Amino acid sequence: MTPMKWFFSFLKKYRGKMILGICMTTAVSVLSVVNPYLSGQIVDRVIQGGEYDLLLPMIGCLLGVTVVMGALRFLFQLVFETASQGVLYDMRDKVYRKLLEEDFAFYNKKRTGDLMSRQTGDMDAIRHFVAYVIYVVYQSVLMFVFALIMIFTVNTKLAAAMLLVLPFTALTTYFQSKEVHPAFQRNRDCFSSLNTFVQENVSGNRVVRAFSKEDYEMEKFEAENDKFRNAQVDASKIWMKYVPVFEVLSYVLNIILMLYGGYMVIAGEISLGQLVTVNGYLWMLNNPLRQAGWLVNDTSNFVTSVEKIYNTYVEEPDVKTPVSGVVKKHLKGAVEFRNVSYRADDEDIVMDVNFKVEPGQTVGIIGSTGAGKSTIMNLLCRFYDTTEGDVLVDGVNVRDMDLYNLRDNIGMAMQDVFLFSDTIEGNIAYGRPDCSFEEVKRAAVMADANHFISALPEGYDTIVGERGVGLSGGQKQRISLARALLKDPSILILDDTTSAVDMETESYIQSQLKKIEKDCTIFVIAYRISSIKDADLILVMDNGRIIEQGTHEELVAAGGYYATAFRHQYGEIPKEITERKGEA
Ligand SMILES: Nc1ncnc2c1ncn2[C@@H]1O[C@H](COP(=O)(O)OP(=O)(O)O)[C@@H](O)[C@H]1O
Ligand SMILES: [Mg+2]
Structure with missing residues (x-):
């Protein structure tokens, strides 16, 4: 399975929603054709032709189409957003389940910060893609094609002149996507690295302080921070370089219309209304071009993230439960x-x-x-x-x-005690969450922990763990022993x-x-x-x-x-x- 196939397997469940969304997007794209056409008709038939009684129905139509488009747009955005949240929920769930299945060897090698980045930043890039990029790309392509077709129906020569821009756009898109992909990969790696650094330092802050290594850690942090910033800046430089090219290309379209279209009106080859219509479609050509740069960026970001998550996901643990154990x-x-x-x-x-x-x-x-x-x-x-x-x-x-x-x-009290950020009772009852308080207490008595736990102001309800009350090493060991004993x-x-x-x-x-x-x-x-x-x-x-x-x-x-x-x-x-x- 490739990373992309894996991603699409999540999308499958939301096929209905996606199709509905795509249909509505198509409808909006089709409707976008109407208004420029009407505008042209108003110029030609009402303003120049004097058919004043057409004005009101046409304006009504314009408004109606605009309202329907607005409503549809709201609906499909909603549909894509819910689908994206669904995809994300399933993916997060599946990846987390896999993380729980991984063996010790996996965790010995992996950095916590990297694994955290997979579940946060990378997941968000995917959400953005499903919620936004998919329909924007689809809509842009449709609008572009529709606008071209409409311009062709108005005048073939004018349309052909405008097509001249296309190869340049395609080339620019190609070069940008080629350049931006590795930049995003670097970006993500630096982000993971920074995450890992912060996570380790927060967890190990006592050691840092005990050894007065704040300055040293700060220096190391600044190096990581620098690396991340540079990676970000490098990536931005790429789009900064390409976005103006797309802008210029879209202005070239304007210029072609004004020069060549204007000439044609003067020469009587097309009417003024037709020029207005084509001008309306110009927006439909321009907008996709302007967005192309961003969309390439977002898509690249998405692909990088899917690859990263998938690569973590596919690592199979060596220790596996047998099929029929x-x-x-x-x-x-x-x-x-x-x-x-x-x-x-x-x-x-x-x-x-x-x-x-x-x-x-x-x-x-x-x-x-x-x-x-x-x-x-x-x-x-x-x-x-x-x-x-x-x-x-x-x-x-x-x-x-x-x-x-x-x-x-097996009940195990491990050498390095780990307590969860939970109450002492919750920690002891970890293996058997539904057991009675008496059982928890009995286990604590056996581990000689009842005595000190009862002496705490909040007793068994005291929150321990990372940020909890500072327990001594021996106290933690006894809680961990009680936890193992309670499993019976x-x-x-x-x-x-x-x-x-x-x-x-x-x-x-x-x-x-x-x-x-x-x-x-x-x-x-x-x-x-x-x-x-x-x-x-x-x-x-x-x-x-x-x-x-x-x-x-x-x-x-x-x-x-x-x-x-x-x-x-x-x-x-x-x-x-x-x-x-x-x-x-
Ligand atoms: N998965 C592993 N990969 C590499 N080295 C390991 C692994 N597990 C244990 N070791 C090494 O094996 C040795 C024995 O470890 P351990 O069983 O924890 O010793 P102890 O007797 O102190 O409990 C140590 O040097 C440890 O670093
Ligand atoms: Mg040991």
Whole structure:
């Protein structure tokens, strides 16, 4: 499918409206022929011919036609406007749905500002095209042709003289469209870039301030701003160059009429009334010419936007739900990794991971930063697909499972907590918006969040998120934990979820997790031995590999990496503990 075909597929639904609009536009174009003709008749028959009783009916006719044209114009503008809003609504909807389907790899590469531009500026160019440009182009072409035909019926030679201008107009239109397209593309790219810059800086404004980098960012912004302005100016220069050419061409028509037409009246080849009629049609020839430059601009803008939106839209996610995926409403939570490896950008991230977990067991994962801990959880949720090996849940390969069903059974508190601009209750109930307040509260109690939430002036109704009350890192982690718990999942993943809470809170949360009645497989990623030492299975990761696995006792007895870490944290240097105390 080409971008244009894709666009027309949206227009199809509004075929009826578009045809109605086109019919009305045609009617208006046909009616435009009447008034110049009548004007000529008034001159010839009333003013010069003395048939005064024709004056009133003719003036009445003139007025009538004008009113009908006005009404029709209002109606078709309305029709095109509603059709354009409809097209835009459908397109925005479809593109957004696709954005939600895209996988992590897509978002890793894409800039937020670019994606935002697709949904705002580019969409608007399309709306403008459907609402305005389509009928103006159509009407201009019709009027131009009708006017020419009418002039031909008046006098062939005069019409032929006027046709001389056409090739020049066509050439100018061609050159302008060729030049303006790349300029618009550049324009759009710069706009996206500027958008991305502003979006990143607004989101990261705390970092900018903390490092006193305002001047530096301002300089960078000015560079982006400059680039955008220059791109705009360059694009404007192109139309500034061509619009006068179109203007001149339309004046040439006037001159031809006055010189050649005037000569013909004097020579008696045409009547004065006919000159007036042709003069009336001149407007119908001129107007399309004057607008041609703008229309080429708008069309070019539209084409660029459709291409940009389409190119984002067609990117297919690698991770896809199978056509007839296995659906099990409640998974038991058995997890197995078989020879799992994952590569991204030619880099081994995870290598040869093997482990097996029974439903209801707790798995602790420990290891240095960048060891691949979060990655194996991402593979379990199928945010990425393995490069080699299989991930099995309840004995079924996750690739064969319905993606949404799989994720529905997993509760995840991610390493970097994201809260929506919503109430705390809304954030916790995100996975189950229809649950009762008691359930929200129970989840909060389990995550040891109820205490601090109740102490807030507005309690569970406090708005958090980007611009909300500043919650501490540990508080956000606990809200995110409550959110994962409320889902009542078969598999619970806690990725570094208690790193910012004090030890006391952590052991409280651990005791609460043990109370989960349903069989729930729990993965705990942590740096503190205390967080995972009671786990049924502990995986020690380093450099993308599992270097040790077993229970706490087994690993301590083995005297490897884990045993050393244990001695460091509990033995000679209780460094971790003192540090945390200082933080809390
Ligand atoms: N999709 C990806 N593309 C490229 N690199 C990745 C990707 N996912 C993870 N990595 C890299 O793999 C390494 C392991 O990451 P991660 O699993 O997040 O480590 P951690 O053990 O700290 O959770 C890191 O160096 C990270 O930058
Ligand atoms: Mg991690």
